[in-house]
Amino acid sequence: MAVTFLGVRHHSPACARLVADTIRSVRPAYVLVEGPADMNHRMDELLLGHELPIAVYSGYRDPERRHGSWTPLCDYSPEWTALTAGRDVGAELRFIDLPAWHPALAEVRNRYADAEARYNEVTGRLCRAFSVDNVDALWDHLFEIEPADGLAERLAAYFDLVRGDTRTGSDDMAREAYMAQWIRAAAADAGDGPVVVVTGGFHRPALMRLAEQGDRSWPEVPQPPVDAVAASYLVPYSFRRLDALDGYQSGMPSPGYYQHLWESGPADAARRLTEAVTARLRERRQPVSTADLIAARATADGLALMRGHPLPARVDVLDGLAGALVDEAIEVPLPWATRGSLRAGTHPVIVEMIAALSGDRVGRLHHSTPLPPLVHAVLPVVGGPGEERLDLGEEAGRERSRLLHRLRVLRIPGVVRTSGPRLMDGAELVERWTLTESDDRLPALIEAGGYGVDPQEAAAAALAERIPGAGLDQLADVLFDTALCGLGELTGQVLDDLARAVGAATDLGSLGRTLTVALAMWRHDDLFRTSGSTTLGMVVATATRRALWLAEDVRGGPAPADLHRIGAVVAVRDALRHAGPSLGLDTQAALGVADRIAVRQDAPPDLRGASLGLGWSLRGTAAADPARAVRGAFVPASAGDWLAGLFALAREEVLHTGGMLELLDELVGELTDHDFLVALPALRQAFGFFPPRERHLIATRLVERRAGGASAWDLTRLDAAPELVAAGRALDERVDAALRREGLITP
Template sequence: MGAVFVGVRHHSPACARRVAAVIEEQRPAYVLIEGPADFNERMDELLLGHELPVALFSYSDAHASWSPFCDYSPEWIAITEGRRHGAEVRFIDLPAWHEAFRDVSNRYADAELRYTEVVDRLCAEFAVDNVDVLWDHLFESEDEPRGLDEYFDLLRGTATADAGDSAREEYMARWVRAAVEDAGDRPVVVVTGGFHTAALKARLDGGQNDGGENDGAGWPEVPEREKGASYLVPYSHARLDAFTGYQSGMPSPGYYQQVWENGSRQAADWLVESVATRLRRKQQPVSTADLIAAHTQAGALARLRGHANPARTDVLDGLTSALISEDLTQPPPWTRRGTLQPGAHPALVEMLGALSGDKVGRLHASTPAPPLVNAVQELLRTHGLDREGKVALDLTDAEALERSRILHRLRVLRIPGFERTSGPSAGGQPKMDEQWTLRPVDERLAALIEAAENGATLVEAAGVALERRSRNAGLDELSAVLFDAVLCGISSLSGEVQESLRSGVRETGDLGALGEVLSGVLGLWRHDRLFGTRRDPLLGKVIDAGTSRVLWLVEGLHGGPAPADPQRLKAMAATRDAVLHARTALSLDPADVAGVAIRVSNDAQAPPDLRGAALGLAWALGTEPDVRRVRGVEALGDWLAGLFAVAREEVLASPGLVGVLDELVSAMTEDEFLVALPALRLAFSYFPPRERETIAATVLAHRGVEGSVRGVTKLGVDPMVVAEAMAVERRVDALLVKGGLA
């Protein structure tokens, strides 16, 4: 009887019903489905009894992709109905790792970009906003949709298949020929995306020979791969939803689940009730009158638009009209495919939440899993990390350190349910303990299965994940990768990343990024007896290269007054620490560093914060500043921010300098003080509260005033509020003078 082709849109209830009806009517010998042919020998795994949605996850050396199934996926219905009617069910598409899928992360993604022109013409003809609304209008709102074949033929007739599409269609056509030949006088049902259906028909109807080595010689060979594997993973409606970023054929999986189970009329009622319930939980007012208005509006819109039952957008537009009285700050997301932008109306947020649904899939207990899953579960049991609650780790204890490394490896693999709340940080003070919060989450199994593409053991998988992060990474990310490798106890990665860092710091022109790297690497070099990187020679080379680069950059940095740059000041502070605490790693002589610092501090063209930081660096290296020269400083607040960032301790030990600074600030006019206030606040933020009290005591002594310093350092209101009040008072005084009322 030959092949019976059923073109579908992925994740469409209307297409799923059509597939079921065709299989019921035809009772075919074979049901052939667009899906990875390398999984055919394991087809029974799909039918173990999972709770959908689930996905078939495939990975190789360079690529990973998903083939997701939900209850109303036409491909899933083809599998289950085909088996129920005794047909041989087979996938007929190329494996996910094939070159044809190089740029495809989801097999069942929508190809609408390839036929934008015809979709735009159809949308204009039917006066709808986009392809999703068009599809609802033509098919999902109808009890018995017609014209699906004509729709798909029209789409393919205006589009050009790329090389990947052609390779896939050649391969699928060979499967269809072999099945038709083997089926004899029984039909073969072929279920593929509508974009491919017309091309497959043309290949078979025209007797086109695709030139494959198996044409006319039985079933096609399944290409083999050297590395990689395929596994089923739990999926969720949230991951399927086009409004959250997935390129699926259909958005709003929660809504279409209701359409599949109960029909579009009942789904409309469900959507109104769900949105109302969600809004009321968020303390948003929704009255019975609002709900009646929403139902009425949806019904009127459905009739006006010629729908047998209310379509998704009929209900959404009705809800918008009933619940949102003010102007919208952004178009409703169902008028275009995309995520909500910040500031969206609460009703829109809850509408999308209801549309998306909260269903999470579960795999049957007998489903095969990659070795990493069992390896991690065993590690968690062995080390007491398979429970819920808080975990405190003393990192000086060997067993606790090993538990920490396990948790960090899970963290870098992005396995959910393991959150570190405190612990060592890059560039921070040495910290010998960590706090973690552990909690069970539904997404953990899926994340572990997907992480298996990196390796079979936890340490191997974490190492590969870090190496991938380091490829083409900037300085900031390389430094973070290095620190994560240290926390994970992965020494094999560190050398490669350190060499990349060393090369990067020699070439960068980004002083802020350089400061972050130098600070982080210096912390590891100085303090890390705990993780084994203290005095590491490779880290020492990074410190040497980074310090030289900072000095080279700052000596040529010119520019007028500008707000103090905390990142730039961090680089200067890290340079100070490198010279003071990592002298054995440096090829520079401290006297040469001090010379550069003095030149920059005296450079009238250098930014004020950098001049202050350079003076602080020279001071920290033993060169006493000339207090008299401070009186000529411009942009005092920014200059002080630089000085305090680098020479905090020296300032505290210099009452004479504090006295001069007090005189300079006291001499400011109100306007000058208000302009300088943000920079002054930044400058004094480098001192902790106790040291600010020390400065206050020095100021009081300089003025010959007795009293409590705490009354000076603590205000009852925010200093910026005080500044704003002063500005208001100044404007009022000016108006009084102008009006002759002063």
């Protein structure tokens, strides 16, 4: 067989040149490339004349699994130069790897991701031998900066050493066996004609061995199961998504730099890298002087010489720039000395340097590129940039809202809701959205096309994917999203799961949140079109009873108010008030629970206050003397937490009961400065349950009681933060105490 095996590193300019030069020299009958074999019949589509980077996005969905993966291609991808050079010399082009949906690639998100984790031991030894920090610097040192003479031999030696005796898993074995059959078939069909095989270097040694003997018939392209949906589409890609330093494990970091390296060589790439960093920093008003650039260039040249590089490599230039532009101590390792996304604490100048190396190139598909039906269904109706106000009381507003919510659920960029119905307030009938242009919108729509052919079907599939294994909080979110999207069929499935989860719930806060959602949907039929559901009513009733049962079992001493727990009691009150008679809820039994908790000293203060408020708000009168209850609960360490529960449930009752505000004013006024500072954070949280109008009413009454004709606005509009005022008072008290202790002032 006249087969030339080229093992490459994905997205390597040096490998891309070698592949193109070899194909033009050999002029093979076949060019075989590691890539999804189910795209072979669409090779003309792939080579239409797109602006790279692009990717083949493959989506798969069956009743048990959903998977999405990318095969990214840029100008300097060896796979891309293999296809374009092969087309130029008239070769037959074939992808020879398994389709992306195949179980052998079930864990693969990016087909051209680095596999160095499988041979860390070897690359680690090489990095130590050549005194470099990581595999990226090692690769540049061995291949990208060195002259092209002997490159094929050096690559072969490198990948032979890297593969070594590595034991591969069953997934790699399946892929390599499949690719080897393509190679044998192509070689047999070519006769005496040459064949060029371009694959990741890790696979090259095994493929050379496997291609020597075996079945020489053309392999079948695997088909997805009959109950599965699998499709592949071209998507615009970006350097940002391709950058390993941005957290995406592609073959190479800093794609902007390697684009320059591909186009004009290492010397010009180093110059352009420095220019890009300088321009980016100056745009952000970071001073970069000519002297800084001279120092950076001198340092980079010196490092290149010391490291044995004929020209400055990427790390030489970066180290030179970092030394010249960063004066402070660097607390975390430099990003190019490691792999993966940037770490917290990375110096801002370093962050901007990495962004400059990444580049901002975004691919563009040729106008003739086939797109999934979802794209055609959405783009004409999504609308241009701007603000939208939707009246949910009108059918047109509701229909528009459902479309936008479906796009939101599908994570389509540039579609953001700024206000509207929330979990805690489903009755709001005005919704506002902000629509913006985004380069990522088309790729996101193409990728979402794997969920369905239109926004309704796609959103339903995306939401259904969130159900398995979801907890109560997550199911509540899914339930609310299905209602906002107008997906009644899915709501039934979520309700069944929700009803089962509610019956076994152990967390009062999560249960309360779920009850809030279910009740809002049960009540507001004009908005959600979900009332009358037997299952939904069962969720409300079961959650109400379960919440009361859980609340009576809660124990705990003084602790910060748990707003989720308080919210659960609010949800119980609303359920009893708005759904009690219809769903057969026993309000008297609930009041009995509330009365018992309100006087139980081993219950948390916030829950005791909320329970008193629950009974007060439902009856219209407190079960016991509220003034006495307030006095009994007014302990500095927990008074605010108790009041938070009370105000959340019986805000209006407290406000309009004679003498209550005066009593609270008296109790606060009796606190020592120290006790007031202890109680202040929780008191602020408690009074935060009053809306602005009611806070103004409280301030008016307090001013009338204490200051006569002063303005309530002055009391509610401090020039300084309350915490600062309190801290000032504490400081004054300490100063006075010190002066008295030293006899400088008299008591």
